[in-house]
Amino acid sequence: MSPTSSKRTANQRSDSVLSLRGISKTFGAVAALTGIDLDVAAGQVVAVVGDNGAGKSTLVKILSGVHPPDSGTITFGSREVEIPTPAAAHKLGIATVFQDLALCENLNVIQNLFLGQEVRPLRLNDVAMETRSWELLRQLSAKIPSVRVPVASLSGGQRQTVAIARSLLGDPKVIILDEPTAALGVAQTAEVLNLVERLRENGLGVIMISHNMADVKAVADTVAVLRLGRNNGVFDVSEVSAEDIIAAITGATDNVVSQRQSRRKEGSTS
Amino acid sequence: MNVTTDRQDERLQSREGLRGAITDVVERARGGDLGVIPVVVGLIVIWTVLQILNPIFLSSANLVNLTMESAAVGIIALGIVCVLLVGQIDLSVGSVSGLSGAVLAVLFVSQGLPVWLAIGASVIMGAVIGWVYAQLFNRFGVPSFVITLAGLLAFLGLQLYVLGSKGSINLPFDSGLVNFAQLDFVPDWLSYCFAVIAAAALFASGFFHARERRRAGLSAKSLSTLVARSVALLVVLAFVVWYLGQTRGVGWMFVFFVALVLIMHYLLSRTKWGRAVYAVGGNVEAARRAGINVKAIYTSVFVLCSTFAAVGGILAAARLAAANQSSGSGDVNLNAIAAAVIGGTSLFGGRGTAFGALLGIIVIQSISSGLTLLNLDSSIRFVVTGVVLLLAVVVDSVARKSRTSHGRA
Numbered sequence: 001m002s003p004t005s006s007k008r009t010a011n012q013r014s015d016s017v018l019s020l021r022g023i024s025k026t027f028g029a030v031a032a033l034t035g036i037d038l039d040v041a042a043g044q045v046v047a048v049v050g051d052n053g054a055g056k057s058t059l060v061k062i063l064s065g066v067h068p069p070d071s072g073t074i075t076f077g078s079r080e081v082e083i084p085t086p087a088a089a090h091k092l093g094i095a096t097v098f099q100d101l102a103l104c105e106n107l108n109v110i111q112n113l114f115l116g117q118e119v120r121p122l123r124l125n126d127v128a129m130e131t132r133s134w135e136l137l138r139q140l141s142a143k144i145p146s147v148r149v150p151v152a153s154l155s156g157g158q159r160q161t162v163a164i165a166r167s168l169l170g171d172p173k174v175i176i177l178d179e180p181t182a183a184l185g186v187a188q189t190a191e192v193l194n195l196v197e198r199l200r201e202n203g204l205g206v207i208m209i210s211h212n213m214a215d216v217k218a219v220a221d222t223v224a225v226l227r228l229g230r231n232n233g234v235f236d237v238s239e240v241s242a243e244d245i246i247a248a249i250t251g252a253t254d255n256v257v258s259q260r261q262s263r264r265k266e267g268s269t270s
Numbered sequence: 271m272n273v274t275t276d277r278q279d280e281r282l283q284s285r286e287g288l289r290g291a292i293t294d295v296v297e298r299a300r301g302g303d304l305g306v307i308p309v310v311v312g313l314i315v316i317w318t319v320l321q322i323l324n325p326i327f328l329s330s331a332n333l334v335n336l337t338m339e340s341a342a343v344g345i346i347a348l349g350i351v352c353v354l355l356v357g358q359i360d361l362s363v364g365s366v367s368g369l370s371g372a373v374l375a376v377l378f379v380s381q382g383l384p385v386w387l388a389i390g391a392s393v394i395m396g397a398v399i400g401w402v403y404a405q406l407f408n409r410f411g412v413p414s415f416v417i418t419l420a421g422l423l424a425f426l427g428l429q430l431y432v433l434g435s436k437g438s439i440n441l442p443f444d445s446g447l448v449n450f451a452q453l454d455f456v457p458d459w460l461s462y463c464f465a466v467i468a469a470a471a472l473f474a475s476g477f478f479h480a481r482e483r484r485r486a487g488l489s490a491k492s493l494s495t496l497v498a499r500s501v502a503l504l505v506v507l508a509f510v511v512w513y514l515g516q517t518r519g520v521g522w523m524f525v526f527f528v529a530l531v532l533i534m535h536y537l538l539s540r541t542k543w544g545r546a547v548y549a550v551g552g553n554v555e556a557a558r559r560a561g562i563n564v565k566a567i568y569t570s571v572f573v574l575c576s577t578f579a580a581v582g583g584i585l586a587a588a589r590l591a592a593a594n595q596s597s598g599s600g601d602v603n604l605n606a607i608a609a610a611v612i613g614g615t616s617l618f619g620g621r622g623t624a625f626g627a628l629l630g631i632i633v634i635q636s637i638s639s640g641l642t643l644l645n646l647d648s649s650i651r652f653v654v655t656g657v658v659l660l661l662a663v664v665v666d667s668v669a670r671k672s673r674t675s676h677g678r679a
Contacts, residue, residue, distance in 0.1 A: 087561065102559045104552035106620035107545075115549055116560035121542035127482045134275045145279040152674075 015041045016075075017205045018063075018094070018174050023072035025058055032058040033229045036072070040174055040205035045196060047208045047216040047237075050226035051249050056209050059226070060178050063207070064096035065089035077173075095167035096176040101159055105152035109133060109144060112151055113166045136165040139202065140195055157188030164195060174205040181215050193219050213242045227251050274489040288494040308665045309613055309629045312658070316633060320640030327640050330516035336632070336639050337520070338451075341527040342367075342586040343602060344631035347609035348534055349578030351627045352571045354610055355538070357551045357619025358414040360403070360575045362421035363606050367583030368598020369429040370396055374584050375439035375593035376432055378447075385447050389584055396580025399425070400573035407572065408565045414572075422603070430595055438594035441587065451588035454522040458511070461520050465507035473500035523585060527628075530578075534624035547571060551619030582606075601652065608655060609634045612662040616670075633658065 016039040023036040033055045040046050050056050061067045063074075065083040073080050076092050083089045089096070103112050110126070110133045119125040119132075133147045142161045144154065151159060160180055167175055177196070181189040196219045199206050210216050216223055217237060225232045225248040233248045246257045299307055320327045346363050353360045370392040377388035399421065406417050433439065441448050456464070473496055480490035514520050538544035549557040550567050558564050586602075587593040611617060612633050613626025637658060641651045 086559070098559070100555075102553070102556035104549045104556050104620070106552035107548060111545060111548075115545065115557070116562050118542045118545060124540050124542065124545070127479075127486045127488065130276065130483075130488055131486045143279075145281045147276065 017042050017077065018207075019075040020063075021073045021075070023059075023062060023069045023074070025055075025062060025067060025069050031229055033062075033069070035230065036226070037231055038207075038224055040207055042173070042205050043200050043203045044222065045200050045206040045208060045220045047210055047220035047223045048226060049210060049213075049216060049223060049245060049249055050232075053228070054226040054249070055229040056226055057178070058229075060096065060176055060207075060209060063089065063094055063174075063176055065094075090170055090172075093171065093173040094176065095170065095172035095174070097160075097163045097167050097178065097180065099178045099182060101163040103151045103159060103163060106150060108150050109147040109154075109162055112162055113147075113169060115166075117169065132169075133165075136168055137161070139168070140165055140198055142195075143191070155188060156184045157191040160184065160188075160192050161195060164199070172204065174207065175199060176207045176209070178209045179211065180208065181210070181212060189215065213245060216245070217242060225249055274484075275487045277489050288492065288498055291491065291495045306614060306625065306629060308662070308669070309626075309633060312612070312662070313629070313633055313636065316636050316640070316658075320636065320643075324640065324643045327643055330513055331518070332639065332643070334514050334518045334521070336635050337514070337524040338589065339639065340631045340635045341451075341521070341523045342582045342589060343605050343609065343634070344527050344582075344627055345530060345585065346579050346582035346602070346606040347613070347627040347631050348530060348624060349575035349582075350606050350610040351613070351615050351622055351624060352534070352538075352547065352578075353414070353575045354615045354617060355547050355551045355619060355622055356568060356571050357554075358407070358568070358571070359607075359617075360414065360418045360572070360579075361603060361607075362399075362418040362425055363575065363579040363582075364598045364600075364603030365422045365425035365429065366396055366399055366576050366579040366598070367586060367602060368593075368596075369425045369432065370580035370583035371587030371593040371597045372429045372432045372439070374587055375441060378445075379439050379441060385445055389447070392584055393577060393580050396577045396583075397573050399580075400576030401569065403576065404565075404569035404572040408568055426599065429598070433593065433595060438592060440592045443591055447584075447588045448591045451523050451585055452591070455519040456522060456525060458515050458519060461511040461515065462508065464520075464525070465504060465511055468507055469500045469504035472503055473497065476500070523589075531624050531628045534627075538624055543567075543570070548620055551621070553620075579606075601655070604659075605631075605634050605638075605655070608659040608662075611659060611666070614666070616666065617663070 018038075018040045020036055020038040023033055023038075024031070025033040036055070036059065038046070038048070038059075048056055048059065058067065062069050063083065065086040065088050068082070068084050074083060075081070076094070081092060083092065083094070086096075104115065107115070110129050113133050113136065114129050119128045130147060137144055137147070140161060142158070142165065144158055144161065151162060154162065164175070164177070164180075180192050180196070184192060193215060196206060196208060200219075200221075208216075208220060220237050223235045223237055223240065223245055225235070225245060227249060228251075232251065235245065235248075243258060243261075247255065250257065317328060326332055346367055350360060350363060373395055374388045374392045377383045377391055378385050383391075403414070403417050403421065406412050407414055430437075476491060476496040476499065477493075480493075480496065483490040511520060538547060546557065546562045546567050549560065549562060550564055554564060557567075583598055587597060590597070609630030610622070610627055611630070613622070613628070613630030615622030615626050615630075634655060637654055638651055641654060
């Protein structure tokens, strides 16, 4: 079933920033996650893939402090930690960019970046905030012409950039991107993938939830496959084919996707 | 040339100095970011028409009256701007203002309490009403529309109960409160001082802000723009003061209203609380995830709105020198909401300014005063006000479409 040839041993890497061991979570009678292990190192992009209901979102929620896990340990840096609230995750240095981005369209880029953490609450320091905004955006080589325009006027890729830049404000060590390219066009997807690479260059650990094999192959270093709430293999992206990943996701080499591909091949040769 | 941090993108067109600033404004208006332009244009049209119909309309005496009439409902509209900004509504401001006037009159006249105590009690009562609304809204999730509709009826009943069988209580003419609302005018020299101070303050804040931005390597408004802006403000204010000074001058009550507008403008645009208000109106979920205490923001806004309604009610009672059963009823509610909307506050939340309340109420009061001068029935006044309100909302909708197509929504 699960391809063991390229499967990595789950022993903890010495340089990992964030390690999960044996994370389980049940909702009522449903075991959403069972004994999940995951490691992220600084400067590493880990793609978490899986079918619908594989537990990807639950994993994100545990890491971002929305749901606490039922059992298992989370090690951040070298300490064992608990993440009971979103604020705790933020404080540790785990930033999450949710799929819907959570931006206020009526506010401009600066106002969105600093929302809830404005400089000088009783007499806002716009100058400091604008300077810092430009620093962040430059750091991401973002293509946003002006930070004084409302977010409503930005493209999908630019909004994703703003959301990612906002998550960088607290100098996080690990950043979680939930389906960052799901709603984007070809060019915008490429922009966001560039952005992910830049995060890696800046030494952050990146966890990227994705459905898109092409994106995963393009930027990830490691792919962790979830299937029905369990680990179903961790692969080195350079050594694995998209077919193998799909096989791990669906749990069979003979699956709908491969059948379809072989059908198409036959169709084109005949 | 040394390019500032925020001007490095080659797609940005650079516009320098005063000419550039004017071009920017024109461009923004074309893109549907109209700001106060529609209400100013509307005001000019309304004033021209009314002046043609009745030459007394733009006389100094009538305009002085207009400013004095604006203050009470204008303050209520200021509260409405706040609730509209978070995407909610308060329909009970009229009743609350009437109740507040009644409570004031009963405590001050019937019970013989000192006037400041009566005022304090009325204002606190307004704040408590807002707090109760907020609790109902936050805890039970009842739409603010329904809560305040219930409040509209309940507080109207309470107002009638408080006033008792007589139904009307006169305030003594020699009290400071009635004086403040009817007879207290700023001396001419002080009015001019206010105008100069306002222009100087505008220039100083702009100058220091620009200097700070230049030091941080950001683009800033040029000195010529700042000077032109301040001089324009000075000329306008000095003209207003001079013209109103031909008769009675500028009333302290109007100054009080403008001061409240300025305070609210500062709070909304320059504080963390103001940002949170706009954020809640734009996207509640995003605000919550950004760590904003959304419930506290709703509470603060409902309390502020009812408090302003109470203050407006006190001033209305003082202006009339009486509190009666019709105080705060009829068109007060709709005038306050119409003023906020005409002033550019969006009914859908997240867009609007404190100055909108000032401009909006002047439009509403102009129509009301102009039609009264023409000896027209209040039936026609209602119709005209309704049409103007509709027009304002249509302009807002068209501008929103234009903003979307120009990428400024």
